Amino acid sequence: MHSDTFDSHAMAIYPELLEVRHDLFDNPESSGKEERTARVVANYLKKLGLEVKTNIGGHGVVGVLKGAKPGKTVMWRADMDAATFRMGAHGHQGLSHICGHDFNTTIALGIANTLSQDVDNLAGTVVFLFQPAEESQQGAKAMIADGLFEMLAVDEVYASHIGPSATGVISTKTGNLFSHSRYLEIELNGTDAAESIASDVHKIMNGLTRVSSPKLFFDLNNAMSLTHGLANPNTIYQDYVFFAGPPQVSTNNSRTVLFAELYTANKGDIDATVSGLKKQLDRREYRDRVHAVRVSHVRQGVDNDARLVDQAKQLLLARFGDQVLETYYGQVPFASEDFGHFQTRVPGVYFFIGASNAGKGIVSFPHMPNFNVDEKVIRLGVTRFSTLLYSRLKTD
Incomplete structure (x- = not known):
């Protein structure tokens, strides 16, 4: 399949993906309590015909898409939990997808849907990992401790998170992407x-x-x-x-x-x-x-593999042009990620995909009080990351 075909399919499934995202947004679940979210994810993957494993490291879900042709195995990780935050004059706690994990999960489901349409030409295996408890920084460690990499031999691992750039702009860098925190x-x-x-x-x-x-x-x-x-x-x-x-x-x-x-x-x-x-x-x-x-509270952070970053950037530039790619030179402050625990076992890359729309007054800076997301990022994320994974399967 070509990226144009991926985009056509992403447009076709966009309405159903919007419904999924709205459902997740309306039913946020905190770290370690993602039971309903995991059920929604597992059911969606099963309908696509993927091999599905549940209750890994808590409410973690894994969907395995096996191509008809031999090849390597790449993993795509999405986080599922919502964030607790203080609201109101008295500082009462609220629960919301103020970090955009509902979008991260929806985009991953869209990628699984897209790639599952071309299994006959798929070389290798794509593993879709839906992780619980990212906000508490416990989910990645729990899934690994539960035997994730013993049950799956993975060659590369990737992830994306909603970021503050313009809608669809993909940002990353070699090495550490986040601040280290304790x-x-x-x-x-x-x-x-x-x-x-x-x-x-x-x-x-x-x-x-x-x-x-x-x-x-x-x-x-x-x-x-x-x-x-x-x-x-x-x-x-x-x-x-x-x-x-x-x-x-x-x-x-x-x-x-x-x-x-x-x-x-x-x-x-x-x-x-x-x-x-x-x-x-x-x-x-x-x-x-x-x-x-x-x-x-040692946070592993992110350590992007230099070779995979370069190859991903070359692919995205060739397929979509330089307007969709942005290089970061610093480390995101006031934030960290537990995705790095996966990278201690398998080389990988963590991306941000922008969802800000200045014309609509939408600023998608996670955890900020005015956080909002341009929903068009779902279609763009599905197209661009489907293209990336499809190409990675064919790249040594």
Whole structure:
């Protein structure tokens, strides 16, 4: 099949894919509770005739599409869970696909539908992996621990996520695509002067912060700026260390715990920053009260394979032109991904596909309060990524 044929099919199934997306959006499920979503996905794949495996690493679903001709195996991963977020003046929790996972899942189902129409000419196998618990960063590890790669011999793995670029524009880069992040907890004996200690720790954190142009950096609208953003070779988002706000304070049982999130562009800066924090604490008058400094919630991030990135970019340029491809030069701040756990086992590439439409006032920056998506991205994503996977099966 040719990309024009893929596009024709994507247009034909667009109405049914819209229904799927609206259904997922209306029925969001949080990390680890994606039972209904998994059922919708599994039923759709079964109707296409795929071999379907369920309950992998929780509510994970795998659909296997075997071509009539021999070849390698490529995997396409989509995340299914919704995100919890604070809303309203009192900070009540809500649940929504404010990250766009409903679109990620729908596009993957559309790719499965498209490629399943040409099984006779398909060389090799395409594995469609629908992952639970991405928001909690537990799903990828759970699926791997449940024997994913023992039951499937995979040669390459790919994924896409809704991003803030114009609708249909595909963005990626070699190597790390996201910030590295860790949770930090500083536990102190006693509860006296908790707020003043927290204020002092905040000063220490500010002293360890390293960002270019702070006013611009922390306004995430600048992530897409032509002069400062991720797609500019001189982006301000390629060398940074920062904490996500002042430490949160909690007291319990004669203990004080200060909590903060650390983000770095380069992985090596994590240990250096934590070491610097500990050295500063050792110099404070309250140093004898410091019971422990704990680092947790290790996020694997993304490490895109250089060869596969180059080959994917060449293919997309040849088939769709340079207007659909964008290279990132920095690491997305305030965000991470557990897709990298798959990449520790199999080389792969993670993409963003833009869904912003300036003419309609749609800005598709995940987790932002005004997050919205141009639904046309479904058809474009199905066409472009079907073309990519179909071509990868024929490429050594």
